[in-house]
Structures are given as C-alpha cells and as structure tokens.
Amino acid sequence: MPTIYIDDQALEVAQGENILEACLNAGMDLPYFCWHPAMGSIGSCRQCALVQYQNEEDTKGRIVMGCMTPVTEGARFSLSADNAGEFREAVVESLMLNHPHDCPVCGEGGECHLQDMTVMVGHRDRRYTGKKNTHRNQYLGPLIHHEMNRCITCYRCERYYRDYAGGKDLAAQASHDHVYFGRHEEGVLQSEFSGNLVEVCPTGVFTDKPFLKHYSRKWDLQSAPSICSGCAVGCNIAPGERYGRLKRVHNRYNHEVNGYFLCDRGRFGSGYINSDARLDYAGIKKPDGSFMAVHQQQAIDTAVGWIKNKKVAGIGSPRASLEANYLLRELVGAANFVPGFSDREAAILSTIVRTLKTTTAANPSIKQMEAADAILILGEDVTNTAPRVALGLRQSVRNKAFELAAQMGLPQWQDAAVRNLAQDQRSPMIIVSAMDTRLDDVASQCISLPADDIAAFGYGVAKALSGEKMDDEAVNQVADILFAANSPLVISGTSMLHEGIINSAVAVAEQLHTSGKSSMLSLCVAESNSLGLALLVDDGQSDRAASIPKLAKRASKLDAVIILENTLERRGASGEIQQLFDADSKVISMDILENTTLGNSDLVLPAASYAESQGTLVSSEGRAQRYFPVYQPSAERLPSWQWLLKLAAGCECSELAELEYFDQVVAACANSQPALAQLVDVAPLRDYRNQGLKIPRQTHRYSGRTAMNAGVSVHEPQQPKDTQSPLAFSMEGLNRDEPASLIPYVWSPGWNSNQSLQKFQAEVDGPLKGGTSGAHLISSDGLGAVQPQVSVTANLKPHQWHLVPVHRVHGSDEMSINTDEVAELAGRPFIAIGEKLAEKLGVVEGDGLLVTQHKAEFSLEVKILSRVAKNCVGFSAGYSETLELQPGDLVTLVKDESWVYPTPTMIATDRGAAHV
Amino acid sequence: MNDAQMIQTDLDSVLSAEELREIDAELSHVPYKSGAAIDALKIVQARRGWISDQCLQAIAKYLDMSAEELEGIATFYNLIYRRPVGKKVILFCDSVSCWICGCDSIKQKITDVLGVDYGQTTEDNEYSLIPVPCLGACDRAPVMMVGDDLVTHIDEAKIDELFADKTNNSGGNT
C-alpha cells in the first residue's frame, strides 16, 4: 500500500488506484465530471485537477488530473493550493459560458452534479459577455427527454451508451464548442439500457421523460429502498413518490447486483402503479357479472364466510412476495397450495432448485459474472430475459482487454487507453440459441440451433470436457475454450421452457468442476420471485403433482379458491383454468391491476403494489432481498400479506392469527423451511434504530408538508406512522451509515446529485459502508448436481415450424406493459422469421402471416431475424395476444393476404404527428 | 412494402459500383471495416460533392456501423460536407500569414463578386465559399484553392480575372 501526501497529510492508498479515487476514498471533496467509477477515466473535463510536486522542495508543482494520475509511493499533491483551486474554478466558469442560467427552474436543479461542483469550486460571477451556443433537441422516444443546451461535453453519455452498454445510436457529433450528443436523426433510442443516461449525465441533458410529465424536485420525493419486480435479477431500486404518485425509479447501488445501472423495464416499467387500471376497492361480483364496491371489512367478512372451516385451495404467485405466498400456503394448508406456475415452468423450476442446492458450480452475482473470462450461453436471450445480467456480460468480455492492459502495466481505469489497446479483442462468449440475441454483437461465436439441439450441444460440450472427442468440431472447440479459462461461466434459463437445455447447462458446469475448474452457473428464471416461490414449495422431492390444471379439475369439490396476484391465463392450460372459474366454488383474488382472473373471480381484493408494501423477493442468484413501502397504499388497498393476515384472523387460523408484524411473518416463514432460514437476515427488524433514530424516507429539505394537502383539508395531517419497518414516512431521522438494505436515497452535504453515493460507499466502486443488501438463501451442499445424460436431437420435419419464444424487455412482462411508455415501445405482437423463410413465404418485415397451431389461428406481424435455426420461428412471448402460443409448438405459416397494415399508434409520446 | 423495408432496400443501391470498388480497396488494408469510414466518405464525396443523409446511411450500412457513429465522424472533419456545395469549392485561407497580407479585403471582394459569404453557394451552383485553415503556402499569401487548384498571390485583379464571367453578370444578378 503506497503512501501519498495530500496537503502534507500522509494517506495510505490502494495500489493501482488513481489520485481522484484516493481523494474520494479519504473523504476529500475533489470535484470531477467525466470520470465515473464504473467507466474509469478519460481526462476530458479537467475538473479533478490538483497540484503535484516533484518532492518536498518543490513548492511550485504542476497541475495534474487526479483521475489520470496513478498513485505512486511518496507522491505529493495539494488539493488546496491556490492554483489548483483557481484552475478548478476556471473549468466550471468555462463550462458555464454556454450553460443556461435556469437552475431554479431547471428540472435537474437540486440533484445536478454540475450545480454541486459549481458551488464546490466557488464560481459565482460571470465574466463572459458573449452569446451562448444553443442546440436543437431531438425526439429520443417516450423515455428520454433531450435538452442539449445543458450539455457540458463530459462525454459520459456517449461512453456509457456506446462503450459500456453497447448501444449504437447515440454518438458525439461535430467538434470544438459545437460538440453534440444525439442520434443521426430523431427517433427512439434503441438500447434497453437507455434510462441510465438520466443518472450518468451530470446535468440535465438526458432526463426521465415520464417523470417530467409529473415532475417533482428530488428533495420533495419520498423514497424507500426497494427491489425491482421487472424480472428475476433483483436490481435494487429507489422509487420516489409525491402526492400519492410513484414519480420515478432511480438506481439504488448494490455492489454485487446492479451496481450503478438498471434496465429500462426496471426504470420505466412501474408506471402501471399510477394507472387507472389499479383496483381501488374490494368488489363482490353481482349476478350480472359486474362488481359492487365494498369496504375492507365487508370484503373480509364475505371471504371469511366462504372459507372458514371450508375446503379451500390457494394459488400463489411468482410475482408476489415470499411472505404473501407463505401466508396463503399456511392459510389453505400445504396440500391445497399450488404455486401458480405453468406446469412446464414448475417442472423446470424444481430442477433448478434441486440443482442450486447441490451443484458444485457457484451461482454468481453480476459482479462475479463480470469476472468471467469465458462464457457459454445456452438458449437464452439474456438482454431480454435478465437484462441487467446482459449489461454485466458486456463487461465480462472486456476481461481480455484488461489482461492485455495488465501486461502493459496499464490500469483498468485508463478507459480510452485500454480500449485503444485491445480494439475489439474480447474474451470468448459463445451463444447457442435458436435465433439472434442482443448480445450477438459481442459474442465470439453464435450458433443457431433448435431447442433440442441446443441441449444436445450442451451435453456434447460436457462430454468433450470429459475428454471424449466429439464429432461436431464446434462442440470440441467450445469445450477447449471453457477449459482454457480461469473463471468460465455457463448461462441458461427458463425462457425456452426446455428442461433439457437447463440440464445440459448444468452438465457443462458440473463437468468443468470434475475437470478441476471452478465454474459459475447462472440460470435465469422468469419472474421477480419465481425462485423464492419454487423454494417455498420445494420439499426435496418432485412435487410436480400440485398444478393449476389439477386444481382446476377438482375445483367443483372445493368451496373456495384464493388466488394471490396471479393472472392465470398467462400460465398456459387455458381450458382447464376455465373449469376453475366455471365451477361453483368461490374464487377470491387479490391483485394490483384489473385482469382476466379478477374479472372471473367472485371477490376481488385490491392489493398494494411493491411501492406500497413490503416483502421479500428471491432473485435467480438465490439472493433474498427486501422491498419497503415508499408510501402508504391509498383508498382501500392493502398489501397482500395484510389481506391474508386479516383472512387468517377471521378464520381464527390459530398460528397465523397471532401474527401482527411483518417481521413475525418473516420469522414464521423462515421457520417453516430450512431453506428459508436465512430470511431473517435479509434486512434489520422493525425496531432497528440508527443512533436512536428511524431512517427518514423524506429528505430534510422536503417541502410543503403542511400544505400539500391543503386542497383537501387545511388541517396539517399527521405524518403516517410506519410500525412495520425502521423507516419513517417523514423527514425526521438519520439517513447515514445505516445498513445497506435500508438506504432510501443518497444525499450528503455538498453532494445533492446521485454522485453522493460515494459517501455511502466504503471505497470508490466498492461495497456500501452498510455492508451488503439481502441474504443468500441457497447454499449448495456441493455434492454435485446429478443430471440425466439424455441427449435428443431435434426431430425436424419440413414445413413444420417450431415456435421459439422471443422475449422483449418492453412487452413480455405482465406488469410493466400496463405502463403507457412501455406499451408504446412493445409494439404489436409478432412472428419472427429468417430472411430465407421470408423470401419463401413472400413476405417482408411488416407484412402479416397466418400462424396456425393445432388449436387456433393467429394473424401476426412479420419481423425478420438475422440469424435463426433450422425450422424455427419466433413469436412475441408474454404479449397478451400470443399467450396461447407455447414454446415448441408446431405451426404452419402462410402469408396473410388480407393483412391490414396497422398505423403506428402513439400512446405515450409527446411527439407531434408531423414527426411520425 | 412498408417504409422500413423500402429504406433498407434502397440503401443497398445508393452507392455505385465504382464507389463500392474503391471502398473495397480501402477495406483491404484496415483490420476493421469502420477503419475505412473516412476514406469511404471521401470516396463518395469525390463523386457527389457532398454526403447526403442517404449516402451516409448507405456507407454506414456497408461498413457495419451505425449512422450515428458515421455521423460523428463526418461532422468532425472540415472537408466532409454534409450539405450540398457548388461545383467547385473555394477554400479560402484566412489564417495568419494570409491575414497579414490582406486576405480580409480579398474575401470581401470575392463576396462582392460572387454574392456569397462563407458557407454559401452561388445561385448558379458554381461555387461554394468556405474558410480553410492555413493552406501551407504562406510564402505566396494570400492564397486559396478553387477546386483542386491552388491560387496564390491573390489580389483584387486576380479575383476579377478568375471570376470574369461572374463579374460581368453579377451586377445583373444581385
């Protein structure tokens, strides 16, 4: 550990870091713009200047950039020297020449990094008398608003969008003081990660467009630590609320999971929470099929009447919290509880759970995946099924570059230099999939195979790793590549609903271990709590017996069925499900938004969304994480776990009836299953206090608290009390040094922007001072997952097409699609075919195809793929119009001559028709 | 055929066979296709005078780049024109030596004769006037390039001579 001197103060610093990092680590405020902890240094803004001295005698020194200067033993610097301070001020002064003077009305004000730095360097008076440069803004789609006049040309947006996230449609243009960041022409930004521009930009050039429509200041938002429910990755988020409206979602740093970045589904996909399709009141179905709104107590009394001492079954949900699922299972009894997956998914998930409990491979966090130096992806378009993982994988392939850089003694943070050195040399990533994936551009090899053959390929690789020479040279090569790596990573998932693919991935990972390698195995699952629910119902044996269709079949023998946050038509088996609704038994459903299942129920209970409730979700990494309510549910909504507790109390269900606090539910749940024992460690209990204080959800500058409601009542309302968590619905308390799982928002004196995060990190880009967030539920016994070595090759017949699900960040997810902006981006349901097939069928992109499957006929819009396996066609997975289509189904295709070309519908954009 | 499709097909036929041949020649000695971006822009511009949006998109597609990446390059360089120019471009040196030798008044003279200022093209589409950094002929200042020809020791008489046809009718034109 070298010692350096800053203003004569000796500092022990970490080898290999730069001076800016060293200063920030030491708690010193050295301003910066272009440097980013995840993206390293390029030295363009020149803001992080300090003075370096040759030795003790040198009194003059010279200005160096902190972010570009590596620490060396004995090096001497000054942060406070006059010339350094003057220089930093001059930098801000020149950045301000063309910057608008509208801080008080600028949407970024109050969380603007530029504003913070301007104050920090002490720049106040303007000397420039010339005209300002102005730019034209571009329409960038429904998510991102563009305000180029605020640009300070730090290049962060371009570096993030292109270099880090692999986006192609945003670039620096022009030169000198005319540099412009935007697209070639107006249009929707194509990256699934575009939203991070909002947080990467140090001013307000790229801002959250939906947020702007219902804008509030950062300091006026009430926030809570939360977990994204968009997919199973479990990114940590910080949603912000005001006036009972979920205003926006910001990233919440988790060193091991999402770091600084979210995907666009996570950031923009929560608009449904404010939607009109939200259920406000409980409703009892009237004979005419419509619902009569009733009060909570009446609803509970009705439900209790239907279920108390009756034969009741329950259907859980992979998108509901572990606690709610647990309560329902307890309420109806394990034997009467169905987890609520489709049968195919349930089978695969139980394989996954068993695998994770025994495998020799590590189930890696994204951080660990980023260290992989060879990656095999089997059958998964990770960008669309576990988006944030894909962003991590884009970083893993850079390990080759870092290796080359290390050979030259070049530190990783020398971002541009490392990229120039490595050009496009990357660590190997082999993608075996039925059709193109959004990681193809960084893959060393893309192999297109039908589902069965993907599995066969995986098994082949496993065999080749065991020393057998395979006929397929590609298989041998992949085995060699994985074997040569230090940390090989195998990725697969449930998106193809093909158990063989998962098993073959497991086989590869296990064989790597047998061959003396440490391997990583990451299996993507579909929903935010798929794995938690699978764990809850896993009894160590195959429990594939309990399924929705089976339950539906015996529905007539039941008195009631309780459905927890589940839209059953998304679980396949539509015919059987109808049986359930047709039977005489009463159906009680609780959910967030109107949906077909609710419509078919006898009693509906309005559930709180994740933003209004608390719960635990288990990510595909086996990481259990807690979300806390951002604000209290309005109207008659209740979190599902509270509905269930009330039902339990009404039924005098003895054990459950005694539970009052969420913590108690957690403890009971943890007790119920050895696999869930760690649940109690996920987050501190409700009586946790930070130096005697609760943690405030509101900032200390939260304004208008006494007046916000004046339109309704002139009496100042009492702040709601949160008896369930250590967080407070108020500005009183202490938001500093708390455990990582309880950080509601970041702020530090002088650092109003999200850059204040560094004050919460133990070291730059490192873990939070408050430790890690969440707890690992699954620890493997390490005995090795035994996998059936079946290998079938696809049985292909001409003119039959195997359906392959094509997942989309915007469109495939059940909840986020109810957000206007997401719906617009999702577009229409589609059938995706290769160029050759298109030619044969005589169709081009945008035409219609009649897709005939044994049950039904669909007319779908054609999308053309660049790479597709033999006999495969893709369909839009998760779109409500194509729910009937199932992976692996055989279909026939003909051109739909009567196809009506849809005119694009603008749902959410503010773009005038002239631009369409 | 829908719009997206039409644009796709059209882009493939934008560049001429000769242009593609010349671009291919450049591609033969760069390790990445994007390495030939500037050459490709120059090749196409040499034939067409400027780079239209469509050309830019076609070149980008041919080089496996996004239009944004190529736009970033095209707009960085002084000699890539993203707007139409006249048949000949007048690159007028207004750097220091030429300035000392009186280029300002020459520039005024050109503007008077041709009726165009910097960045403009004459009505008959013959000339565009663009300032250029020092042309490296300071010993013969003031200088400018008209098309590919270097014109040195310019004075007002020389301008009259060069643009004789314009001088005659400019009065009528303006």
Add this chain to the structure above:
Amino acid sequence: MEKVLTRNIGADLKPTGLNAYEANGGYQGLRKALAELSPKDCQDVISASNLRGRGGAGFPTGMKWSFVPMGDRCTPGHKYLVCNADEMEPGAFKDRLLMEYDPHQLIEGMILSAYTIGADISYIFIRGEYVVAIQRLRDALAECYAAGYLGDNILGSGFSLKMYVHPSAGRYICGEETALINALEGKRANPRAKPPFPQVSGLWGRPTIVNNVETLCNISHIIYRGADWFNSLGVGEDSGTKMFGVSGRVKNPGCWELPMGTPIREIIEDHAGGMQEGLQLKGFLPGGGSTDFLTHEHLDLAMDYNVIGKAGSRMGTGTMIILDDQTCPVGMVLNLIRFFAHESCGFCTPCRDGLPWSRQVLEDIESGHGQAEDLETLAYQIGYIGAIGNTHCALAPGAMEPLQSALKYFRDDFDRHISGGCCPYHTTRGA
C-alpha cells in the same frame, strides 16, 4: 553550404521522379542499410546523429524509436510507421515543398525508418488540400512498388513493407500524433492520453512511430553518410540542416534549407530580403502560429532548439511569421485564437470552452469594446489554458503562446485599443 533535403529541388521546381532521384544517389542509403546494417545499427546511427523531430516538439528521433519494442520484447503482430504530413499549423509551409518536389526522398526515409523499427505497414497521413503532393506521392509509390523498393522482400533483403497515402479529411488536430492515429483508424480525431505512448500502443493498439515529413526526409542521408557528417552540418548546437521559412510582409517570403543554428537575422534579412518598403519589423513568431513572439532583441539568436527555448519561444516548425509595424498585434493574435478555437477537437474543457472565451475577449478589445479588466481576464485565461498538462493535448497551450507573448511585448497596443475605443491600426490597414 551543402544542400541535403533540397538537393533535388532545382530552381525550375520540377518534381523529381525515380530516375532523377536515383541518378542523384537516391536509394543508396536504403541499399546500404539492407545490405550492411541491422535495424539496431540503423537505430544507433540515428541516435548518434542527434536528429531532433522537425514536427514542432524537437523530440530526439533516435530516442523516440528506441521505445519501440523489438524482437522478443514485441508481441506478435504488425508495427506501423506513420509520416505526419498534416501541416496545418498557421504559417507552416515546409513539408509541402519536400513532398511536392522530392517525394522519393521521403519514401526512402520512411522505408529505412520502418526497417529500423521493424514496421511492416506505413502510412503517409497528408492533409487533403495537398492535392499535388498526394498525386506525386502516389505516383512515386507506384514507381517504388514497380522497382522493388516497396512490397515483399525489398531488394531481396527479406524485409517487406507496404506504404499507403492517406489523405486527411481535414482538421488541424490531426497533426497531433495520437489524434492522427485515431483519424487513421477512421475515428474522430481526439488526441489520446499518454501514457501509453504510441511507440507501444498506437495504431490499432500496436507499436507505432509517428514522424514529421522533414524528420523522415533526413533519414536516408544520415544512414548513408553517417552520424558524424550529420552532426557537422549544424552551425550551432543542433545537428543537420533545417527547412526555414519566412512569411508575412517581407520582400521575399519563402522557404530555404539552411544549417541548424543559422541566425534569425540572416534568415529574415538575407534570405527573406528584409521588410517590404515602408514597413518595420515589430516582432515575429519563430516557429509558426503556436510559438511565442520574439522581437528585435532576439534577431541575432541562432535557430537552435535550446537557444530559442531560452529566449522564451520555440523552434516549432522553423517557419517564421513576421509581424510588421502596421499590422495590429491584437488582430493577429485574434486571428490565431480564432483558428485554434475553431480547430479545437472539443474533447477537453479549457480548450473547447476556454479558447472561445479568449476569442470573445479579444474580439471585444479589437473592436474597441474592451475594458481594462479584459487584460486581467486574458492573463487569467493564459494561466488556465496555457500550461502543458492543464489540457489533454498541446493544442491549447500552443494557442496561448502568441497571446501571452503579445501581452508581454505589445501590451501598449492592447491598452491603446481599450483606451481609444477602437483599433489604432484601422487607419493603416483594412479591417
């Protein structure tokens, strides 16, 4: 004095073709090296010759080359030699001459340099406006490939080299060697941070040497005639000859090959013929638009790197720009700052946004709207933009050199603009 670089350039200014070039001893250096000298031998000769880069910074060429990893120290792959023929510095006009009239001299120098550093691919990065030079170089390359001086197994030596002419799409910053490399890669020409130096990670991430045209033109002569001979050519501290030029309102502006260390007065008065009728010398930029003004008191200094450096300026390109007493120094500096502000690549803040600010202050002063504080602002900007290291590359500090020295030597003129509310020179010259 012996003509070296210009020996093939006659008064008739006819370009030298391969035959004429060979007839005058051309490609003898190459033949000698390939037959007798190892790359290491060549490297030693160049180091011993004390040749310093003619592109502006005067970095010792031998030392620069010595950083290129050779033999086992180099990972497998290409190495590159790049000739910097961008020549866009205001007031610089020497490389054009060398390329237009004797292209083979440059090519031979490049082949030898490539041989020395083990490069197998080379580029001449030339500004696009040099259409004549581009054509002549291309013709000469064709002649060389035909004659076996380029291509595979050159002259049977086993050494192979490809050479391409790469015309730039135009920007001054492309002359900065790392920006040039980005331009060659087909990217935006923002300079790269150093380290790593191009010698280890340059074009396409591979070892690369970038040298100026004039530097490379010297190589074949040094290899052929030896380091001692080259050392003996200079009349001052530095070795060799140099292309010196004079522009501005002198009687006979031009460019001449003269010994290193030739006194400034001799260049201006003897070769350039002194000032035009009715004009007095007021000051001069000794090495192009990014060097500090010198004045009368410096006329007897020798044109040597260190001598000029000690006087507070730089040798730069060796092409001087003369300021006469009837040209406004503020206007001249404004012209230069305008150029630099426009040619800033836009990467780093002090240059991108600082230079336009200086430009604006100078515009105010020149147009008679200046305030007394403006001079303080200018001084502040010089401290801010002018120091090496404050900016990402040397463009911006270079831009500040004429300004800072103008304030030193011609402060009066600035004051008169401000106090008089107009440009005092307006009466004597056009706007």
